[in-house]
Amino acid sequence: MAVDRTRLAAGLAAIVADVPGQEELPDRLCQACLAALPVDGVGLSLMTGEHAGARMLLGATDEVGQQIEELQFSLGEGPCVTAFSEARPVLVPDVKGDEARRHWPAFAEQVVFTGVRSLFAFPLQVGAIGIGVLDCHSSQPGSLSEITEALVVATAVTSALLDYQARILTSAQPELIDLSWRDHATVHQATGMISSQLNVPTDTALARLRAHTFRAGRPLKEVAADVMSRRLRFTDEDEG
Amino acid sequence: MMAHSGSPETRLTAAFVELADNLVNDFDVLDLLHTLARHCVALLDTAAAGMLLVDEMGHLQLLASSNEQAHLVELFQIETDEPSPCTDCFRTGRPVTAVDLAQHDATWPGFVVEAQRRGFHTVHALPMRLRTETIGALNLFRTEPTSLDDDDLVLAQALADVATIAILQHRALARRDVLIEQLQGALNSRVVIEQAKGVLADRGHLDVDTSFNLLRRYARGHHERLSGVAWQIVTDRRRADDILRWAEPASPSQPDDGPT
Numbered sequence: 001m002a003v004d005r006t007r008l009a010a011g012l013a014a015i016v017a018d019v020p021g022q023e024e025l026p027d028r029l030c031q032a033c034l035a036a037l038p039v040d041g042v043g044l045s046l047m048t049g050e051h052a053g054a055r056m057l058l059g060a061t062d063e064v065g066q067q068i069e070e071l072q073f074s075l076g077e078g079p080c081v082t083a084f085s086e087a088r089p090v091l092v093p094d095v096k097g098d099e100a101r102r103h104w105p106a107f108a109e110q111v112v113f114t115g116v117r118s119l120f121a122f123p124l125q126v127g128a129i130g131i132g133v134l135d136c137h138s139s140q141p142g143s144l145s146e147i148t149e150a151l152v153v154a155t156a157v158t159s160a161l162l163d164y165q166a167r168i169l170t171s172a173q174p175e176l177i178d179l180s181w182r183d184h185a186t187v188h189q190a191t192g193m194i195s196s197q198l199n200v201p202t203d204t205a206l207a208r209l210r211a212h213t214f215r216a217g218r219p220l221k222e223v224a225a226d227v228m229s230r231r232l233r234f235t236d237e238d239e240g
Numbered sequence: 241m242m243a244h245s246g247s248p249e250t251r252l253t254a255a256f257v258e259l260a261d262n263l264v265n266d267f268d269v270l271d272l273l274h275t276l277a278r279h280c281v282a283l284l285d286t287a288a289a290g291m292l293l294v295d296e297m298g299h300l301q302l303l304a305s306s307n308e309q310a311h312l313v314e315l316f317q318i319e320t321d322e323p324s325p326c327t328d329c330f331r332t333g334r335p336v337t338a339v340d341l342a343q344h345d346a347t348w349p350g351f352v353v354e355a356q357r358r359g360f361h362t363v364h365a366l367p368m369r370l371r372t373e374t375i376g377a378l379n380l381f382r383t384e385p386t387s388l389d390d391d392d393l394v395l396a397q398a399l400a401d402v403a404t405i406a407i408l409q410h411r412a413l414a415r416r417d418v419l420i421e422q423l424q425g426a427l428n429s430r431v432v433i434e435q436a437k438g439v440l441a442d443r444g445h446l447d448v449d450t451s452f453n454l455l456r457r458y459a460r461g462h463h464e465r466l467s468g469v470a471w472q473i474v475t476d477r478r479r480a481d482d483i484l485r486w487a488e489p490a491s492p493s494q495p496d497d498g499p500t
Contacts, residue, residue: 088425127431151296192438
């Protein structure tokens with residue numbers, strides 16, 4: 001089953017735009033992800049800081065998903081924690097296996113009680129911007145058969161959550177669902193430059209940059225190029 | 241400007257020793273690819289080299305370039321967005337050579353115009369491939385409208401093969417899972433580096449190429465990973481300022497001093 005990234009992104013964007021309150025966002029995003037993946041359940045957690053102690057559950061499609069999140073939160077270790085701190089996927093085809101026990105001894109001991117046998121964690125990440133972790137679990141051991149699809153889903157969720165952050169800053173709507181912005185170096189360079197200009201964290205800088213493009217109705221690549229050539233400068237009062 | 245010390249054989253030996261070090265020590269895909277890109281330019285008669293890996297969407301992404309000037313990085317972007325020798329190479333898993341680009345404008349119209357505009361007239365794209373798995377490509381640009389000689393092409397493919405084997409065989413990579421973790425990590429690390437270039441460019445009033453060279457010099461000088469230093473720069477403004485201060489005795493436009 002190939003995930004149509006554009007259609008999935010459109011679906012997630014619709015959730016982001018329609019959701020009445022932020023509290024409902026995580027569960028609804030999770031459900032949309034579950035539909036696209038061959039797993040038993042999906043969890044989504046928002047990180048508010050680098051360390052596991054700062055984690056906060058966003059949502060899960062089942063109670064088991066919730067248990068896994070809470071377990072890692074209370075133990076301060078686990079695949080999701082590692083995925084976030086190392087900014088890379090952590091794929092655990094068997095939580096009873098040697099590797100899992102070696103990397104996360106306390107977690108491996110406890111997780112068996114949840115009935116989960118395999119766990120795959122995908123950080124929601126754009127460079128140093130870490131929004132959270134999407135994780136999928138199954139009661140069967142074995143590698144995730146559609147890893148590519150899971151990666152695609154993770155990038156779509158990342159974009160949807162970044163859209164959410166940008167929409168807080170502006171009521172303007174982006175014209176097109178365009179996920180190619182992630183591929184462009186100038187966008188990331190501009191993010192860094194803006195975060196320095198405004199002295200704000202990188203995720204705020206990206207939200208400001210994208211909000212500006214929504215308002216201006218200009219492609220992100222173009223605005224980023226203007227930032228890098230110093231034609232456009234972001235200041236506190238306005239967006240440049 | 242690259243410092244070329246010693247005979248070609250000495251430089252070649254130095255290159256493979258450095259690559260071997262990379263394999264043995266705490267392995268980092270991004271650092272390996274940067275090392276390789278630099279060695280390609282120092283050892284081969286090429287003006288620029290880029291290492292590209294495939295992402296989850298099947299698109300090639302630039303992970304390392306022999307220099308980080310915006311116009312070159314932009315050309316790699318164009319090369320992955322449009323039909324090009326590089327995309328053909330990746331798709332077929334076979335080397336693709338385009339000598340004297342003016343002859344090839346019908347095959348790759350958009351790319352040829354942009355490459356020529358930047359002074360490049362020959363492209364060699366070599367697959368990063370092990371048996372049936374092609375994970376990316378090594379892309380070489382020359383200013384001359386002539387091919388690299390056969391010895392250089394053999395060497396270039398050997399360098400690409402070393403990188404491929406290093407990535408695919410690391411830690412007895414029996415499982416595809418670990419490869420994916422590594423590649424995705426490398427792709428994200430590249431984004432961190434781009435973000436760091438932006439931060440340094442602003443704080444130091446530098447262009448992105450100078451920013452990158454500064455980042456790289458600092459990482460090497462302190463035996464830290466490129467991606468690690470980049471992460472610090474992006475998440476902590478004071479680190480960015482520390483690093484700029486560290487570089488101060490040299491002028492910001494000091495040329496990088498070669499692959500070692």
